[in-house]
Amino acid sequence: MKPVIDYSLYLCTDRSLMSCKTIEESVEQAIAGGVTVVQLREKNCSSREFYELAKRVQQITKSNNIPLIINDRVDIALAVQAEGVHIGQSDLPAKNVRNIVGPDMIIGVSASNYAEGAQAVADGADYLGVGAMFATGTKTDAVLTPFEHLKQLRREFSIPIVVIGGINATTIPQFSGLGIDGYAVVSAIVAQPNIKKAAEELRRLIDTSKRFPR
Amino acid sequence: MKPVIDYSLYLCTDRSLMSCKTIEESVEQAIAGGVTVVQLREKNCSSREFYELAKRVQQITKSNNIPLIINDRVDIALAVQAEGVHIGQSDLPAKNVRNIVGPDMIIGVSASNYAEGAQAVADGADYLGVGAMFATGTKTDAVLTPFEHLKQLRREFSIPIVVIGGINATTIPQFSGLGIDGYAVVSAIVAQPNIKKAAEELRRLIDTSKRFPR
Numbered sequence: 348m349k350p351v352i353d354y355s356l357y358l359c360t361d362r363s364l365m366s367c368k369t370i371e372e373s374v375e376q377a378i379a380g381g382v383t384v385v386q387l388r389e390k391n392c393s394s395r396e397f398y399e400l401a402k403r404v405q406q407i408t409k410s411n412n413i414p415l416i417i418n419d420r421v422d423i424a425l426a427v428q429a430e431g432v433h434i435g436q437s438d439l440p441a442k443n444v445r446n447i448v449g450p451d452m453i454i455g456v457s458a459s460n461y462a463e464g465a466q467a468v469a470d471g472a473d474y475l476g477v478g479a480m481f482a483t484g485t486k487t488d489a490v491l492t493p494f495e496h497l498k499q500l501r502r503e504f505s506i507p508i509v510v511i512g513g514i515n516a517t518t519i520p521q522f523s524g525l526g527i528d529g530y531a532v533v534s535a536i537v538a539q540p541n542i543k544k545a546a547e548e549l550r551r552l553i554d555t556s557k558r559f560p561r
Numbered sequence: 562m563k564p565v566i567d568y569s570l571y572l573c574t575d576r577s578l579m580s581c582k583t584i585e586e587s588v589e590q591a592i593a594g595g596v597t598v599v600q601l602r603e604k605n606c607s608s609r610e611f612y613e614l615a616k617r618v619q620q621i622t623k624s625n626n627i628p629l630i631i632n633d634r635v636d637i638a639l640a641v642q643a644e645g646v647h648i649g650q651s652d653l654p655a656k657n658v659r660n661i662v663g664p665d666m667i668i669g670v671s672a673s674n675y676a677e678g679a680q681a682v683a684d685g686a687d688y689l690g691v692g693a694m695f696a697t698g699t700k701t702d703a704v705l706t707p708f709e710h711l712k713q714l715r716r717e718f719s720i721p722i723v724v725i726g727g728i729n730a731t732t733i734p735q736f737s738g739l740g741i742d743g744y745a746v747v748s749a750i751v752a753q754p755n756i757k758k759a760a761e762e763l764r765r766l767i768d769t770s771k772r773f774p775r
Contacts, residue, residue, distance in 0.1 A: 393651040394633055419608055422635035426657040437607040443640040 349451045350430045352414050353383040354474060354509050354529025355557070356550050359418075360387050360404075364538040371403050373537045378411045380546025382536070384529070386433055388418035401427045416455060421447055431455060433476065436463060441470035455509070459492040464500045475500060476531060479512025484534060501526050516552055523556045563665045564644045566628050567597040568688060568723050568743025569771070570764050573632075574601050574618075578752040585617050587751045592625045594760025596750070598743070600647055602632035615641045630669060635661055645669060647690060650677060655684035669723070673706040678714045689714060690745060693726025698748060715740050730766055737770040 358377045360370050368376075374385055385408050389397045401417060405427055408415040414430035417423050421444050424432040431453030434441050441456050448454065456467035457476045464475055477497050479489035489512055501508055507528035515535035522530075530553055539545035572591045574584050582590075588599055599622050603611045615631060619641055622629040628644035631637050635658050638646040645667030648655050655670050662668065670681035671690045678689055691711050693703035703726055715722055721742035729749035736744070744767055753759035 394653050395651045398653055398657070420636060421639075422653060422658075422661060425636075425661045426653050437609045439608050439612055439636060439640050443612070444636075447636065447639045 349473070350414055350453060352430070352453060352474075352507075354507050355383045355553050356381055356546065357384045357386065357509050357511075357529045357531040358382040358536055358546075359511070359531055359533045360385070360389075361533050361537060362389065364534050368537075368542070370400060371407060373542055374404055375407050376542040377536050377546045378407065378413055380536075380543035381550030382413065382546050384414050384416060386416040386418055386531070389420075394420075394423065397423050398426055401429065405429070414453070416453065424448065424452065431473070433457070434472075441467055441472055445471035457511075458500065459490070460496050461499050461503060464504055468504050468506060472506065474507040474509055474528070475504065476509050476511050478510055478514075478531075480510050481513025481518050483513040497527075498525065516548060519549065519552045519556060563687070564628055564667060566644070566667060566688075566721075568721050569597045569767050570595055570760065571598045571600065571723050571725075571743045571745040572596040572750055572760075573725070573745055573747045574599070574603075575747050575751060576603065578748050582751075582756070584614060585621060587756055588618055589621050590756040591750050591760045592621065592627055594750075594757035595764030596627065596760050598628050598630060600630040600632055600745070603634075608634075608637065611637050612640055615643065619643070628667070630667065638662065638666065645687070647671070648686075655681055655686055659685035671725075672714065673704070674710050675713050675717060678718055682718050682720060686720065688721040688723055688742070689718065690723050690725050692724055692728075692745070694724050695727025695732050697727040711741075712739065730762060733763065733766045733770060 365373050387401055387404055401423055405415050416431035416433050417429045418433050419438045421432050433455040434444055435457040441454055444454055453473045455474045455476050456472040458464040458467050467475060477500055478492050480492055509529035509531050510527055511531035514530045514532050519530055536542055536545050579587050601615055601618055615637055619629050630645035630647050631643045632647050633652045635646050647669040648658055649671040655668055658668055667687045669688045669690050670686040672678040672681050681689060691714055692706050694706055723743035723745050724741055725745035728744045728746050733744055750756055750759050
């Protein structure tokens, strides 16, 4: 059965931003602070290393009842039986991914405009990742998604929408009332000196902002 | 049903060695010269690019009735429904790969000693890739596999064995009488000015060497 995911505070890992902590430590502290879903993203390691890391992180997510989503690598997601896989526009087509993973694995798809959103929904996406919403040091080449695009995606599609890119305590309030289901955060959590406290503060802000109806 | 593969002349692509030709052109000419199986290996491109390339190469392999094997990326192999996937010792564990791809996809596993061979066979490998047999410019950090290891693997396991690493017209005769099923070639085909002719000459050598019984 497909897992039901609370996308509220969506942690994306980034090894390059984690100066002194391991990914496992960062994930553990972020979950303690209120992160509701964890996405593991690795681009520069072998498949075996990615697999072993995913297994270690999964021990933490599973024992906390938090879903684990693997970025891009559908084979790693299948090998560890992760709850989901996240697919960007330069990853495998979502339609192929749905064929490979079957009906029960969560598929998230990055979409920054109506056409990409429509394709993703037609291909069987379970949620949309929309952004980059703001300039960010994590992805310096990111093209910004206009708020009008986000609003259109929200209007047109009923699946959950997670915003990403420059999401932090300053920017989260700007989404208030827009009907956003989740906030994907990289550096505003993992690059902070106190990861647990950073996650707690963001979670509080998001819970407040969610009290506003769509 | 699992495809039956003639491993005799096993082409591995390497984009960095193909100075003036596209991978598609190289594969087409190599097949015209007598290559019996094609492995596609891409390490430095996006999943979408790898997928699109695999689809283009597959048009060539399919129309020539030549099996296509994808290196490392099980998800790409599944997405294009390739005949096989090849797994190195730093890729996903073969056991997980077998669980993911089901019983009918060919799984090749790199093995350079008895322990790795035994694990691969236990995990459901369909053939072993053994090497690097000789020093090679393709993989400069490759550790050489002693001929004694190759002979032991041949003695102990009945699945096909493909040798790799420095395989060319000079080295192929050294395997004569050892019961090798196939010769994996990179630069001795794709880096040659006349790819078709290079493949033809290697194929002739291999067919001659195969007339010797194990």
